[in-house]
Amino acid sequence: MNKDILICGVGGQGTVLASGIIAASALAEGHIVHSAETIGMAQRGGPVTSHVRIGADAYSPLIPFGKADLILGFEPSEVVRNIRYLSKDGLAIVNTAAVKPVTASLSGSGYDGTEMTAYLSSHTRCILTDGDKECQKLGSAKFLNILLLGIAAGSGDLGLQKDTLVSVIEKRVPAKFLEANMQAFLNGFEIGKTKGE
Amino acid sequence: MKEYVMGNGAIALGALKAGVNIACGYPGTPSSEIIETLAKRPHEGLHLEWSVNEKAALEVAAAAAYSGARALVTMKQVGLNVASDPLMSLAYVGVEGGMVIVSADDPGPISSQTEQDTRRFADFARIPVFDPASPEEAFEMIQDAFAYSEKYKTPVIFRPTTRVDHGYASVEASDTYVPKAYDGFQKDAGRFVIFPRLSYKNHGRMEERNVRIGEDFSSYKFNTVEGAASEKAVLASGISYMYAKEFLKDHPEVKLIRVATAYPLPESFLLKALDGVREVLCIEELSPYLEEQLLKLAGKHHLSVTVLGKLTSHVPAMGENSADGVAAILRDYLNISADPAVNDTTDLPELPVRPPVLCAGCPHRASFYAVKKAMAGEKTYYCGDIGCYTLGNSMPLDMVDTCLCMGAGVTMAQGFSHIDGDGKAFAFIGDSTFFASGITGVVNAVFNEADITICILDNSTTAMTGHQPHPGTGINLMGHDAGKISITKILEGIGLQKVVTVDPLDLDKAIATVKECAAIKGVKAIIFKSPCIAIEKSKKKCTVTESCINCKKCIRETGCPALTLADGKVVIDALLCTGCGLCRQVCPVNAIGGDEE
Numbered sequence: 024m025n026k027d028i029l030i031c032g033v034g035g036q037g038t039v040l041a042s043g044i045i046a047a048s049a050l051a052e053g054h055i056v057h058s059a060e061t062i063g064m065a066q067r068g069g070p071v072t073s074h075v076r077i078g079a080d081a082y083s084p085l086i087p088f089g090k091a092d093l094i095l096g097f098e099p100s101e102v103v104r105n106i107r108y109l110s111k112d113g114l115a116i117v118n119t120a121a122v123k124p125v126t127a128s129l130s131g132s133g134y135d136g137t138e139m140t141a142y143l144s145s146h147t148r149c150i151l152t153d154g155d156k157e158c159q160k161l162g163s164a165k166f167l168n169i170l171l172l173g174i175a176a177g178s179g180d181l182g183l184q185k186d187t188l189v190s191v192i193e194k195r196v197p198a199k200f201l202e203a204n205m206q207a208f209l210n211g212f213e214i215g216k217t218k219g220e
Numbered sequence: 221m222k223e224y225v226m227g228n229g230a231i232a233l234g235a236l237k238a239g240v241n242i243a244c245g246y247p248g249t250p251s252s253e254i255i256e257t258l259a260k261r262p263h264e265g266l267h268l269e270w271s272v273n274e275k276a277a278l279e280v281a282a283a284a285a286y287s288g289a290r291a292l293v294t295m296k297q298v299g300l301n302v303a304s305d306p307l308m309s310l311a312y313v314g315v316e317g318g319m320v321i322v323s324a325d326d327p328g329p330i331s332s333q334t335e336q337d338t339r340r341f342a343d344f345a346r347i348p349v350f351d352p353a354s355p356e357e358a359f360e361m362i363q364d365a366f367a368y369s370e371k372y373k374t375p376v377i378f379r380p381t382t383r384v385d386h387g388y389a390s391v392e393a394s395d396t397y398v399p400k401a402y403d404g405f406q407k408d409a410g411r412f413v414i415f416p417r418l419s420y421k422n423h424g425r426m427e428e429r430n431v432r433i434g435e436d437f438s439s440y441k442f443n444t445v446e447g448a449a450s451e452k453a454v455l456a457s458g459i460s461y462m463y464a465k466e467f468l469k470d471h472p473e474v475k476l477i478r479v480a481t482a483y484p485l486p487e488s489f490l491l492k493a494l495d496g497v498r499e500v501l502c503i504e505e506l507s508p509y510l511e512e513q514l515l516k517l518a519g520k521h522h523l524s525v526t527v528l529g530k531l532t533s534h535v536p537a538m539g540e541n542s543a544d545g546v547a548a549i550l551r552d553y554l555n556i557s558a559d560p561a562v563n564d565t566t567d568l569p570e571l572p573v574r575p576p577v578l579c580a581g582c583p584h585r586a587s588f589y590a591v592k593k594a595m596a597g598e599k600t601y602y603c604g605d606i607g608c609y610t611l612g613n614s615m616p617l618d619m620v621d622t623c624l625c626m627g628a629g630v631t632m633a634q635g636f637s638h639i640d641g642d643g644k645a646f647a648f649i650g651d652s653t654f655f656a657s658g659i660t661g662v663v664n665a666v667f668n669e670a671d672i673t674i675c676i677l678d679n680s681t682t683a684m685t686g687h688q689p690h691p692g693t694g695i696n697l698m699g700h701d702a703g704k705i706s707i708t709k710i711l712e713g714i715g716l717q718k719v720v721t722v723d724p725l726d727l728d729k730a731i732a733t734v735k736e737c738a739a740i741k742g743v744k745a746i747i748f749k750s751p752c753i754a755i756e757k758s759k760k761k762c763t764v765t766e767s768c769i770n771c772k773k774c775i776r777e778t779g780c781p782a783l784t785l786a787d788g789k790v791v792i793d794a795l796l797c798t799g800c801g802l803c804r805q806v807c808p809v810n811a812i813g814g815d816e817e
């Protein structure tokens with residue numbers, strides 16, 4: 024299997040855990056994996072990406088443009104920012120809840136992500152979900168990363184077994200939050216399964 | 221067993237496998253995780269430390285290497301500037317045990333002040349340099365680096381770049397660490413005491429030896445040639461080699477030459493690789509180092525080969541290379557038409573800009589705000605420094621007028637105070653930076669009668685690079701409590717006019733303290749003491765109550781990322797808010813409640 028997955032969002036949203044779980048699951052299924060993370064200044068509220076490359080064909084740690092099979096988008100404008108990575112028939116999973124930069128709040132620019140989601144739905148194959156709302160059902164926005172992972176798994180585009188992902192999540196998530204995270208994963212899985220068809 | 225690790229982790233594991241006896245470093249993106257990984261692995265018998273700065277780290281390690289031990293030093297590229305004084309001399313003296321200096325370069329730059337190229341430093345110091353292209357290679361190459369260092373009794377530089385440091389791959393790791401056995405220091409003043417006569421003699425030896433190392437490197441396994449013999453060839457190094465390889469896997473008719481040891485140049489390897497080549501494109505980052513070496517080589521051997529790269533504008537002079545950037549360059553060079561698979565992006569909606577900002581609840585925001593309020597209307601110089609608090613430059617705080625290098629805030633504030641007696645000069649320096657290179661500046665300021673206010677932003681950690689301990693936090697990397705070194709006592713010992721400590725989150729008091737200190741002539745220090753939000757997690761939250769008149773002053777003045785607008789009304793994002801209470805103290809109508817658990 025060769026699969027390129029781009030995870031994008033804003034520093035602090037938990038993208039690193041999501042990419043870690045995908046990489047560990049792919050390894051558990053016996054694949055060769057490479058990944059790359061944004062670390063440093065940008066982690067303080069700037070745009071961050073993780074590139075996960077599954078398969079023996081990848082040399083570069085970064086996915087070339089037009090080659091990502093899947094984008095896991097934590098924020099709508101960040102998906103648009105990285106849209107050149109997505110392959111023509113790739114899938115974008117998008118949390119439609121916008122993270123407004125301080126500059127937007129200061130200038131009152133009114134950025135709320137709607138323009139981004141409109142662009143995405145007319146230009147790409149995508150699954151749009153209001154992650155904030157979904158997470159509220161679970162009591163905290165902290166589960167966004169696992170929710171999106173669940174959607175990716177449910178859509179079938181991730182190419183990894185549900186059981187593998189579940190057992191990796193069990194190992195990676197603190198016991199205290201495991202139950203809520205599992206619920207987030209399963210809720211996401213259903214969304215992915217329904218909308219991905 | 222194979223383990224999936226970050227490139228920096230792979231470097232650490234490789235060093236452990238090489239039996240490294242001592243590892244010292246100063247945190248700096250992208251190098252910090254090397255020492256951190258060592259600290260997490262079984263390493264009994266290894267001396268491990270976060271040194272106070274890179275110069276100290278290199279000197280500690282040098283003594284170990286004189287004694288026959290294997291020594292590792294880690295830093296980012298600008299850290300090598302700090303360590304360059306001992307490095308240049310050490311190159312002449314040489315070592316007994318293997319000594320590897322990891323200096324991580326940061327093309328982009330992504331988290332650095334400069335786009336300097338450590339390979340040039342190696343050339344300047346006349347010592348070998350290794351340039352890994354992936355985490356897997358880094359794991360092996362760091363072991364080779366120790367072996368070469370010992371073989372030629374010279375320190376060597378190991379130069380990864382951000383994408384290698386922060387890339388992940390699987391390497392063959394082991395949990396058994398066997399430190400290398402060593403004989404201990406053998407006194408030999410003729411060898412270890414640097415004098416002009418010794419330097420003269422050793423200079424000659426180094427140049428003669430480097431020719432031999434270049435020959436040795438000509439058969440080094442990571443200097444490779446791939447693809448068919450072609451008239452048009454590509455030469456790449458580091459991560460750019462991986463980008464080129466990724467593109468050229470569909471074009472095996474093109475020769476790809478890879479140089480992993482930029483200095484000393486593997487001349488005979490290159491002469492053979494360039495045989496029959498009419499044109500060669502050099503793809504590298506930061507500076508046209510190899511390109512220039514090829515031009516020299518071509519001149520020296522009268523090769524009829526055209527060398528292309530940064531100097532001919534075929535490769536961008538600055539910035540980071542990428543898989544796509546390199547693909548575009550290669551398509552151009554090889555006359556291959558554009559890849560039709562890439563999405564058209566001509567009609568993208570306008571994207572919001574996201575400059576990095578201080579975290580919600582960051583105590584630095586309150587410190588800057590207090591100084592700003594206290595000094596409103598006065599002529600001021602705000603000299604910043606290196607750390608999270610450099611982000612105090614962003615709107616609406618706008619509290620950083622200068623930022624140059626580690627420790628420069630204090631000394632530059634001094635400079636402004638001498639050149640303009642009417643302005644009030646302030647230095648902002650973090651606790652870790654204070655220990656790294658702030659203290660000498662304070663001494664300089666007192667001795668030379670500066671009139672400055674030094675604001676020490678003491679958040680009890682080295683936050684920007686991932687929260688490493690430092691001399692002010694007590695526990696060192698050996699896990700021992702060395703006692704916290706008191707910044708107050710250091711400053712009192714130097715003899716400042718005034719040294720006060722204040723909680724920046726107590727706004728009124730902080731403002732009053734700043735006013736009071738600024739009014740006193742001479743060198744004064746205010747220690748703004750409040751922990752980084754990542755060190756002491758808070759469960760408190762602030763909330764906007766009904767009495768809010770929606771004047772937006774809280775957003776306009778603090779720029780805290782937790783304050784946003786929902787349907788035009790100010791709201792506080794509960795996930796981000798730490799209940800620091802700055803906005804509550806800023807609000808003119810007391811509309812922000814909070815501090816609730």
Ligand code: SF4
Nearest residue numbers: 579582608683752753
């Ligand atoms: S990591 Fe700590 S010091 Fe850095 S911006 Fe965030 S709160 Fe401030």
Ligand code: SF4
Nearest residue numbers: 768769771772774807
């Ligand atoms: S400063 Fe106070 S009144 Fe003004 S918007 Fe903020 S919370 Fe509301």
